Amino acid sequence: MEDDFSKALRQTAELMDRELREFLPLNEGLERQLYEAMRYSVLSGGKRLRALLVIxxxxxxxxxxxxxxxxxxxxxxxxxYSLIHDDLPCMDDDDLRRGLPTVHRKFDEATAVLAGDALQSLAFEIIANxxxxxxxxxxxxxAGSLAQAIxxxxxxxxxxxxxxxxxDDIDIVTITRLQQMKTGALITFACEAGAILGHASPPQQQALKAYAHDLGLAFQIADDILDAEGSPEEMGKATGKDAAAGKATFVSLMGLEEARIHAAMLVDQAIKHLEIFGPKADLLRHAARFAIERRN
Known part of the structure; x- marks a missing residue:
């Protein structure tokens, strides 16, 4: 039987698919390939965890x-947009994303760059409306908070x-800062956006920001663990690339077991930050657990 969080995540994904289709209608003009690439990227699945956090x-x-x-x-x-650009040959050079060809493989590199650019612009257009x-x-x-986050x-x-x-530049302090910026900043904005929309008090804003900070780091540690242990079939993309490239990660610096312990500690901290909201924040508490229990 589907639990409340799984149901909320599924409903959020269905809602996002409907909304994103409306924001990205089919286009038959000379720019149709751009729209096809934008739709291909945003409608190719994904957990929609960031969307759930906002809502x-x-x-x-x-x-x-x-x-x-x-x-x-x-x-x-x-x-x-960030995934399209991360997958480019000049960045991470990935061929698969969510089990499908990456945008530059499905179309071409120029279209991928332009699709990412257009998605970023459209995001700000929506927020400004x-x-x-x-x-x-x-x-x-x-708009200001999103610009800073990305x-x-x-x-x-x-x-x-x-x-x-x-x-030689990477130690645990540096990689924590790196991932707070690369992965955590957008997750933090997702929670911050809900507080901005709701005219939250300063203590409420701080609680959500602290929750998102710990959640974002736990999410990235889980990603590093999955890259080390997961299969390409589960992940929908190549795995083991970080180790093959000799790239520093939480796992390479801490070891698998210590990384698991640290991620669980961060999740516990994240959940404690939500005490101010009582049972109304239960789905956010489940989201924190999901961040380290997911398999992709």
Whole structure:
């Protein structure tokens, strides 16, 4: 029998598929390949965990789903853009994503770059639209926070560190900072967005930010464990690439068992941060457990 969290995650995925299709209609003009690539990326599955975090965080403050769903769609577009670019030959050079050819393999490299660029632009267009929130101040806060999360001080900065840091540069403190930027910043924004939409108090904002911080690190450690132990069939992409490349990860620095212990500790910490919200945050608590129990 499907538990409450699995049901919520499935319903979020179904909701995102409907919303993203509406934001990305078919196009028969000369730019149709661009739209096909954008749709291919955002509609090729995925857990939609970031979308769930937005919606559940916003639900804590009784934010209308119309608003949180639009922000969730924007975040899913940004996440897809980051995956398209990460998979490029000049970055991680991956051929598979979610069991399907990566966008540059399905189409070509130029289309992949342009599709990622267009998804990022569309995400900000959605957030800036008055349908997302009637308050211009709220929309400005959302746009500013998202820009910071995915820019040089967030996701893009983390990816740069990941690409250019030498083995001698990486220790546990450095890789923690790297992953907080590369993976954790967008997860943190997902929770922060719910707080912004809901006009959360400073203690509530801080609780969600601390929760997301620990969740994001636990999520990345789980990714490193899955890359070391998972199969390509389970993961839907190549595994073992980090070890083959001699790349520093939480697993290579801590060992598998210590990495598992650390991830579990982070999840426990994340859950404690939610005490201020009582039982209303139960799905967010389950999301933290899911981050380290998933198999892909």
């Amino acid at each position: 559940q965080a916003a639900d804590l403050f009784s934010v209308p789903r119309l608003h949180s769903t639009r922000v969730a769609s924007a975040i899913e577009m940004v996440h897809s 008055a349908k997302t929130h009637s308050s211009a101040e709220v929309r400005i806060k959302l 820019g040089a001080r967030g996701m893009v900065g983390g990816q740069t560190m990941d690409m250019y840091a030498g083995d």
